Amino acid sequence: MDLTAPNAAPSAHRASAANTILPLRVEGLAYDANGQRLIDGITFTLDAGPRTVILGPNGAGKSLLLRLCHGLIAPSGGTVTWQGATGNADAATHQAMVFQRPVLLRRSVIANVVYGLKLKGTLRAERAEIAADVLARTGLARFKDTPARLLSGGEQQKLALARTWALRPQVLFLDEPTSNLDPAATHAVESICQHMHDEGTRLIMTTHDLGQAKRLADDVLFIHKGRLLEHSPANAFFETPASGEAAAFLRGDLRW
Numbered sequence: 001m002d003l004t005a006p007n008a009a010p011s012a013h014r015a016s017a018a019n020t021i022l023p024l025r026v027e028g029l030a031y032d033a034n035g036q037r038l039i040d041g042i043t044f045t046l047d048a049g050p051r052t053v054i055l056g057p058n059g060a061g062k063s064l065l066l067r068l069c070h071g072l073i074a075p076s077g078g079t080v081t082w083q084g085a086t087g088n089a090d091a092a093t094h095q096a097m098v099f100q101r102p103v104l105l106r107r108s109v110i111a112n113v114v115y116g117l118k119l120k121g122t123l124r125a126e127r128a129e130i131a132a133d134v135l136a137r138t139g140l141a142r143f144k145d146t147p148a149r150l151l152s153g154g155e156q157q158k159l160a161l162a163r164t165w166a167l168r169p170q171v172l173f174l175d176e177p178t179s180n181l182d183p184a185a186t187h188a189v190e191s192i193c194q195h196m197h198d199e200g201t202r203l204i205m206t207t208h209d210l211g212q213a214k215r216l217a218d219d220v221l222f223i224h225k226g227r228l229l230e231h232s233p234a235n236a237f238f239e240t241p242a243s244g245e246a247a248a249f250l251r252g253d254l255r256w
Contacts, residue, residue, distance in 0.1 A: 020084040021091045021170055022048040022202060024069065028078035031061075031068060031226075038064055040226045041078070050218035051203040053234070055210075057249060061226040062206040063100075066173045069204070070097045093120070097173040100180070102160035109151070109159055110135060110144040116163045130166050138162040138192055154185025161192045172196060174205035178212065190216060210250070214238060222246045 024046045031039035039061050046052055054062045067073050069080055071092065082091040105112050113131035122130065135141045138158045143151060148159055157177060164172060174193065178186040193216065197203050207213050213220070217234035222243070229243045241247045 019086050020048060021082040021086050021088075021094045022046070022084045023082075024171070025081045025083050026069065026078070027081075029065075029068060029075050029080065030077035031064060031073070032076040037076075038226050039068065039075070042223075042226075042228045043078075044221060044228060044231050046202070046204065048202055051197055051216055052205070052219050052221060053213045053217035054204070054206045054221045054223060055213060055249070056223035058208070060223045062223055063175050065221075065223065066097065066175050066204070066206060070095060070173050072097070094169060095171040095173070096164045096167060096169040097175065098157075098160045098164055098177055100176040102156045104148040104156060104159065106149065107147070108145050109140055109148050112148050112159060113163045113166050116167055120167055134162045134166040137195075138165070139188065152185075154181050154188065157181060157185065157189055158192065161189065161196075165192070165196055168199075169201055171202045171204065174203065176206055176208065179208065186212070222249070224249075 026045070027043050029039055029042040030037065042065065054065060056062050064073075068075055071080070082088050086094070105115060107115070110128075110131050113134060114127045117127040117130060118124075132141070132144070135144055138161065140155065140158055140162055143155065148156065151159060161177075172193075177193070178189050181189065190212065193203060193205075203216075205216070207216075214234070217237075220230065220232060220234050220237040221228060222230040222237065222241070222245075224243075224245045230237060230241065230246050232242065237246065238250065241250060
């Protein structure tokens with residue numbers, strides 16, 4: 001799999017201070033469903049640069065927090081704001097999200113990528129070249145004419161990432177992107193994510209895999225019962241967690 005730099009110049013991909021949507025500021029965030037508070041008073045700020053991993057037991061609210069930050073659902077309270085120079089007015093066009101189960105179109109692999117570029121407004125003459133380039137760099141070139149939904153699970157997830165990579169997002173939310181994949185596919189997905197990070201995309205992801213979190217995280221948000229208990233550098237979190245709940249989680253003892 002060729003993960004070399006894209007044809008576009010790095011400066012075209014890496015957001016400058018003049019046009020970035022970051023930092024992301026979440027303040028007093030709350031979300032209620034069926035009379036139950038699922039996210040409760042979460043506050044944090046994420047600047048450009050580090051890779052953030054959101055950890056916590058099942059049902060803690062990790063995926064829900066991602067959806068709130070990405071704007072897929074509206075909060076019951078609090079705010080999610082993009083405080084960079086372009087700010088909230090342009091945030092939707094500079095962020096993307098990849099789900100645990102990829103959402104693919106009923107068309108070929110390359111057509112999935114081209115369609116995303118079309119929606120972005122990329123010039124028609126450039127779409128096929130960009131799509132072919134990103135498929136080559138994610139190891140999917142030989143599948144370019146294959147119906148996307150006939151791909152294996154790992155290949156579908158790589159396509160979801162390739163489609164996103166072609167758009168050069170400033171921020172990418174990843175919700176358990178390797179939870180259903182074997183070790184080889186997991187390694188491939190992590191490699192793609194790392195290259196996107198190297199090119200300037202801000203990664204914010206959830207995972208249940210502590211090994212993956214240790215490989216990828218620069219900082220950690222630890223959530224328990226819908227509340228943010230820790231936000232700390234990854235090394236500090238894994239070596240000396242500040243809360244009893246985080247320590248129990250890392251030992252494998254924490255239950256809902």
